[in-house]
Amino acid sequence: MSIIEERRTEIRAQEIIYQIAVATRTDEDRAEPNTRVMITLEAGGPGGEAVAEGSLDLDVAVAATVADLVADGLLSTTGAGRSPRRRSAARPAQQGRPWNEEMDAELESRWVAGESVAEIAAYFERTAGGIRARLPRVGCDPEHPGCYLPVPPSRRVDLDGGEPD
Known part of the structure; x- marks a missing residue:
C-alpha cells in the first residue's frame, strides 16, 4: 500500500x-x-x-x-429538516478549469464590447459568478458593464509621464 x-x-x-x-x-x-x-x-x-x-x-x-x-x-x-445537497448535472463544462492569457484577453474584449455576464458565461462555458470573479483580474469592473476598473492613485502617472510625487 x-x-x-x-x-x-x-x-x-x-x-x-x-x-x-x-x-x-x-x-x-x-x-x-x-x-x-x-x-x-x-x-x-x-x-x-x-x-x-x-x-x-x-x-x-x-x-x-x-x-x-x-x-x-x-x-x-x-430529522435535520434540510434537503440534502445535490450536485447539479447541468454545471458548465469549463467550471473550475484554469484560465490562460488568450481567454483573459477574450474576456476583456467581450466585456468592453458590452456583452452581458450571462452571454460571456455561456461563451466560456462557465458560471456567471466565475465570470464576475475573473473580470477584476483582467482589469474590468464587474459592477459597471463595459468599463475598466479605475487605476489606484498609487499607480497613476502625471501628465508628463513621470511617477506621482
Missing part, C-alpha cells in the same frame, strides 16, 4: 471536536492495483469522551456516491 495523498481536519461544532482523516492510496500488492479512499472519523465530547468513531475503506470510483448516501441517511435519521 502506498499513500498518494492524505488530508486531516479538525472541526469544532458546538461542544464536540471532530477529527477527520481522508487518505487516498493504491493497493500495489494486488494483481490489478486500484485506488482506494480511507475515511476515518473520531469525535470527542466536552469531557473528552468518544461520541463517534469509525472508518470506511472505499474504491475511489464509488467514494462520491457513498458520501452522498451517508449524508442523505444521516440527514433523514436526525
Whole structure:
C-alpha cells in the first residue's frame, strides 16, 4: 500500500471536536492495483469522551456516491429538516478549469464590447459568478458593464509621464 495523498481536519461544532482523516492510496500488492479512499472519523465530547468513531475503506470510483448516501441517511435519521445537497448535472463544462492569457484577453474584449455576464458565461462555458470573479483580474469592473476598473492613485502617472510625487 502506498499513500498518494492524505488530508486531516479538525472541526469544532458546538461542544464536540471532530477529527477527520481522508487518505487516498493504491493497493500495489494486488494483481490489478486500484485506488482506494480511507475515511476515518473520531469525535470527542466536552469531557473528552468518544461520541463517534469509525472508518470506511472505499474504491475511489464509488467514494462520491457513498458520501452522498451517508449524508442523505444521516440527514433523514436526525430529522435535520434540510434537503440534502445535490450536485447539479447541468454545471458548465469549463467550471473550475484554469484560465490562460488568450481567454483573459477574450474576456476583456467581450466585456468592453458590452456583452452581458450571462452571454460571456455561456461563451466560456462557465458560471456567471466565475465570470464576475475573473473580470477584476483582467482589469474590468464587474459592477459597471463595459468599463475598466479605475487605476489606484498609487499607480497613476502625471501628465508628463513621470511617477506621482
